Amino acid sequence: MFQYCAEPKTLEGLIWLSCYLTNEKHQLLYGSLGTVLLLMAIVAPVAMLFGFGGAVAARSHLLPVRLFGKGYTSMVRGIPDIIFFMFVPIALDQLFELIRHKIKCPDWTDAIWQGSDFVVCAEAKLPLSTSPQYVHEIYGFSLAVLAFSIVFGAFAANVLYGAMQAVPRAQLETAEAYGMTRRQAFRRVLVPQMWVFALPGLSNLWMILIKATPLLFLLGVEDIVYWAKELGGSKTSQFAYPHPDWRLFYFMALLVYYLSMTRLSEIVLGRLSQRLSRGQATFAGEQQRKAAR
Amino acid sequence: MSCWDTLLQYGLRAVGIGENLLPKTDFTLCQHVVLIGSGLIWNIYFGVLALIFGFFLANALALAKASANPLLRKPAEWFIFVFRGSPLFIQFFLFYETFVLLPRTGIEIPLGFTTITLATSWLTKAWAGALIVLFLNTSAYTGEIFYGALRSVPKGDLEAADAYGMHGWRKFRRVIWPTMMRLAWPAYTNEAIFMFHATTLVYFSGFPAFSQMGDSLYYATYFASKTFNPFIAYPVIAAYFICLTMLVIFSYGLVNTYLNRHLPQNMRTKIRLRPQVIR
Numbered sequence: 001m002f003q004y005c006a007e008p009k010t011l012e013g014l015i016w017l018s019c020y021l022t023n024e025k026h027q028l029l030y031g032s033l034g035t036v037l038l039l040m041a042i043v044a045p046v047a048m049l050f051g052f053g054g055a056v057a058a059r060s061h062l063l064p065v066r067l068f069g070k071g072y073t074s075m076v077r078g079i080p081d082i083i084f085f086m087f088v089p090i091a092l093d094q095l096f097e098l099i100r101h102k103i104k105c106p107d108w109t110d111a112i113w114q115g116s117d118f119v120v121c122a123e124a125k126l127p128l129s130t131s132p133q134y135v136h137e138i139y140g141f142s143l144a145v146l147a148f149s150i151v152f153g154a155f156a157a158n159v160l161y162g163a164m165q166a167v168p169r170a171q172l173e174t175a176e177a178y179g180m181t182r183r184q185a186f187r188r189v190l191v192p193q194m195w196v197f198a199l200p201g202l203s204n205l206w207m208i209l210i211k212a213t214p215l216l217f218l219l220g221v222e223d224i225v226y227w228a229k230e231l232g233g234s235k236t237s238q239f240a241y242p243h244p245d246w247r248l249f250y251f252m253a254l255l256v257y258y259l260s261m262t263r264l265s266e267i268v269l270g271r272l273s274q275r276l277s278r279g280q281a282t283f284a285g286e287q288q289r290k291a292a293r
Numbered sequence: 294m295s296c297w298d299t300l301l302q303y304g305l306r307a308v309g310i311g312e313n314l315l316p317k318t319d320f321t322l323c324q325h326v327v328l329i330g331s332g333l334i335w336n337i338y339f340g341v342l343a344l345i346f347g348f349f350l351a352n353a354l355a356l357a358k359a360s361a362n363p364l365l366r367k368p369a370e371w372f373i374f375v376f377r378g379s380p381l382f383i384q385f386f387l388f389y390e391t392f393v394l395l396p397r398t399g400i401e402i403p404l405g406f407t408t409i410t411l412a413t414s415w416l417t418k419a420w421a422g423a424l425i426v427l428f429l430n431t432s433a434y435t436g437e438i439f440y441g442a443l444r445s446v447p448k449g450d451l452e453a454a455d456a457y458g459m460h461g462w463r464k465f466r467r468v469i470w471p472t473m474m475r476l477a478w479p480a481y482t483n484e485a486i487f488m489f490h491a492t493t494l495v496y497f498s499g500f501p502a503f504s505q506m507g508d509s510l511y512y513a514t515y516f517a518s519k520t521f522n523p524f525i526a527y528p529v530i531a532a533y534f535i536c537l538t539m540l541v542i543f544s545y546g547l548v549n550t551y552l553n554r555h556l557p558q559n560m561r562t563k564i565r566l567r568p569q570v571i572r
Contacts, residue, residue, distance in 0.1 A: 078535040080490035087527040211380040262378040
């Protein structure tokens with residue numbers, strides 16, 4: 001990156017370190033910090049959407065829909081999230097390929113599961129074996145995002161369902177007394193009031209999401225854990241920057257990165273909760289009212 | 294070969310007893326159920342021991358964090374912050390790398406007249422190393438729960454204890470601690486469930502599975518990668534974990550009933566399947 005880094009073997013001390021920390025591999029590491037942020041930025045809204053759908057389904061009057069909603073919301077309570085992270089990408093990948101296979105190669109007669117192989121015709125492969133490397137990476141990342149969204153959607157559904165139940169019954173009765181339909185009462189009374197009840201659970205969920213991001217490594221995405229392992233391993237003198245096993249320091253750096261992320265979120269969410277409690281008929285809102293007087 | 298034979302062959306495979314060679318072809322449903330079930334021994338081992346040891350450290354942490362003395366309070370606050378604020382996955386890696394860097398021959402401590410050699414190689418094995426990480430992790434989460442409960446012990450209870458002339462250890466043991474447990478128990482149940490779920494991470498994060506002795510998820514991924522069919526192995530492990538979760542809820546529910554036994558029926562808190570806060 002810098003001019004003086006052309007011959008790394010001749011450098012020493014801090015100058016060596018400045019060159020080492022800015023070489024191409026490290027730039028990829030810094031880029032992967034962005035991957036983590038990107039994952040959170042996509043998963044958070046999608047999971048909220050899934051969660052909202054799940055919570056509404058769990059409150060539905062139709063039995064099958066309600067059963068689906070209840071099953072979706074309680075699945076994460078019984079089954080470890082890691083199992084979903086292992087299962088969902090493979091399952092979805094096979095599902096997509098199977099659908100494409102049925103459409104694109106209708107006259108294929110061989111079995112698809114052949115012993116220990118999953119074989120579809122070449123045109124149905126996802127992504128196509130001819131596509132460039134970055135398409136494979138994007139596809140892998142999207143599957144990971146989908147797995148995260150499904151799991152965190154279920155967590156969010158749990159929280160939102162609880163928040164909907166927590167809105168005082170009298171509020172909804174008042175809405176009914178004004179002649180609102182169920183749908184109107186839901187949209188105008190229930191949804192605006194539920195957020196203050198949902199906030200503690202949702203902020204907790206955000207923290208869990210931050211702490212779940214290193215699991216991307218398990219899904220084969222080249223994330224920060226991958227690069228920390230890769231760069232920290234001992235490098236012989238054949239490499240431009242030889243060094244002993246430094247993985248411990250790299251993981252220390254990751255620890256600090258995550259600690260600062262969670263601390264920052266804690267502060268922001270604390271402020272948000274203060275703001276949302278203003279004027280609410282809750283303990284926190286009452287405290288603010290008394291303090292202002 | 295009948296399923297009973299498979300059970301005899303692989304029932305304790307995860308702890309190294311029985312047939313050493315894992316099945317390579319022609320996987321049956323029975324093999325899935327038996328091997329994944331045998332891996333569950335590790336999940337239960339990690340979960341139960343971490344929770345038992347963690348319970349004691351968590352009590353100490355909660356009291357230290359609530360203490361007025363900064364020499365006690367600050368370390369407890371930092372311990373809880375570090376372990377709750379960072380991913381368990383990273384903690385596993387970090388501790389594994391630390392344990393690996395310890396000298397393989399052991400640490401020699403000179404005592405003047407003799408030297409003691411502290412063996413360190415066992416720390417890199419999952420049964421000890423991962424257990425230490427899980428123990429510290431659950432202590433931090435539980436410590437925060439207990440601290441929160443300690444701060445919400447009703448003022449009236451404390452005044453009543455004072456009125457009876459209780460103070461110090463007696464007041465703590467008879468009034469504060471039982472109420473703290475009662476208030477913390479639903480959240481603690483939740484933590485226990487997530488602790489058992491977290492045990493599935495052990496063999497995917499630094500700690501290797503020696504001679505293929507792994508936990509249930511290790512065997513589930515083994516089957517899924519061999520058959521390339523995730524629709525059998527993962528539902529089997531999911532069913533096991535649902536049963537395990539039910540068992541945890543049931544046994545923690547028994548303790549909860551015991552803690553609430555002095556209250557009238559309608560005021561007792563029930564352990565709910567749908568908690569407000571996840572972890």
